[in-house]
Amino acid sequence: MSKNRYNFNENEFEQIKKLLKELPKEKAADNFEYNLMVKINNGNFEKVRSGKDSFPLWKIFVPAAGIVTAVLLFFFLFNVTEENSENPFHIPPKLRTEISGNLTVPLEATKKVFGLNKITNQDVVIIESPKIDKKKAALPNTKIQKRHSRHQGMAALPFKLTNSTNLDVAVNSKKSMSRNNINNRATLAGMGNTSNSRFYGFYIGEEIDRKDVEAMKARIDSIKRIISLHKK
Amino acid sequence: MKKKLKELTDEELIKEFQENNTIEAYEILVNRFKDPLTNYVYRFLGEKDISTDIVQDTMIKFYLHKDSYKSFAKFSTWIYTIAGNLARNELKRRKRRVILSLNSNDDDTEKRNFQIEDKAFVSPDRYTDGEIKSKIIEKALQKLKPVYREVVILRDVQELSYEEIAKITNLSIGTVKSRINRGRKHLQKLLKNIYSG
Known part of the structure; x- marks a missing residue:
């Protein structure tokens, strides 16, 4: 036998029920039907109340989207300028071989210089860059160094x-x-x-x-005279 | 034909409107439900103008979405559900906008008093007493939480069955009874001075 938890005593609230029943009945306006039919005939349904229409959910994200857009704009604008003025200390130095390395030389010139008559346009000739002799490189200063060393x-x-x-x-x-x-x-x-x-x-x-010296002397002499006069 | 339509039940009328798009059937249903719905929405929101607008919108929704009504449900339940949803949305909207209408209650009470049919038979003293009582009850109702207010109005003002209220509010009958009980208890506290006198 199950208990009916919701079977409360209705008589307990008799007076409240009576008061609520006694409340005057609110009636619709006299022109209610007329206004309604006018709205329907005009197709004027835009103002039909709906909680969803009054405040769409996507509107919550409008401020957030605005901030994100502003941040992105800020980031891109300043990032572009940073790229233009790249810090030279962050650029790795080029290797020597890259600078004076393999150069493309016209075919005829290669043939003349190196006497390679058999090479064609499709051959790749790799010429090593001349090694720099440290002794030769220091030649211009050699005499000075010697003199100092003496x-x-x-x-x-x-x-x-x-x-x-x-x-x-x-x-x-x-x-x-x-x-x-x-x-x-x-x-x-x-x-x-x-x-x-x-x-x-x-x-x-x-x-x-x-x-200038004589002028200075003359000034000093005049000052000395004035002092001596004052002393007297 | 019109006489015949007036004799039809609500469900038969909506069927007529759905199948044949008979505008007279729609008008008869509007005529039948405009007052009870206005009373329900007004008691729930406490503002006359907004209540009228909401009932109008309810009728427009009924007109536009007549095919969404299924014949296994009572028409009154369906139309009360639409009105209830719109009224709840209005309450949410008010909370968001924090609209405080200080004078509306007094104005509406004055208007409402002219609509009491038997006021001519009530003595002036009694009339004044009834007016004051109505105001106090209205204010007490507005002090209830909306979840309690809604079911108390549907049960004690509109006099609907628990089953109908459960369908309108989309709650179980147990929850409906529980809420009605709590609502009444709260009202009892608020109206202690009135019904003791």
Whole structure:
């Protein structure tokens, strides 16, 4: 014998049922049928209510699609510019064989140079690129290297490390220029020519105009006079 | 012919409309169901204008999709199902748009009172009392959850059978009874002051 769980006591809600029954009955408008037939005759069914029509599901994806499109556009635009300005450090260097490797040479020229009369257009002639002799490659500098090697390191310098040296004299080898003449061009600091003198750096010795010196002297003298007058 | 059509049952009329496209049969069915449907939708949504629109749309759907009705079901169940679906969709739409109609209840109540047939026989005091009661009941109904409100209206206002309600709402009879019971209990709490007096 199964229990009927839903057989609740109807009398329990008699008053509620009575109240609900007593509610005035809502009636349709007088022109309800007329309006309905007008709609039907005009084929005016567009406004038929439907939850699905009011908010289609695809509209949910509109913002997301917009964002994705914007991101893609952004990506492609900037990616193109990046390709144009490719980082040269990321490009692997070409092999030497690729640069000076196999070259296509006209057939007649090949025949003349290499004396290969039997080759045809369809033959492929591979000529090895000439090997670069390291010794030959260094030829232009050979003399300089030899000259330097004679002096062997620091001894090859044209001045003594302990003494100050006039660079102009050292570079231009102008012996006529006096080493003690400060007014001449650049001179090494630490003018003392003792062995204990230390190197403090370079400074530029500019030529001084005698007129300027005399003018300066005159100014100093006038200042001294003024000071002495004030003291008195 | 018209007299004959009026004597036909709902199911016979829809059959006539389906088979012969007799517009008179359709009009008779509209005339029979416009008021009960308006009352049902109005009690469910609580707004007169929208209820009228929804019942109109129900009738248009009936007109357009008359062939989707199958003769093994009752016509009233079928037409109530269409109206119920449209009314539920309207509720969902309202939730989305968060439409708050503050004055609609008062306006509609005033209009409705003119439609009470026997108001001339009721004393002014009683009439006022009835009006207030109606307002309170309406508000209480609107406070119910839609799932309870729908079945309570169908059972206690429209006076449909449990089987019909189960078909309209596409629920089992047990669920329908359970929901009606819960709805009534909730209403009882809300209307405590009215029916005790």
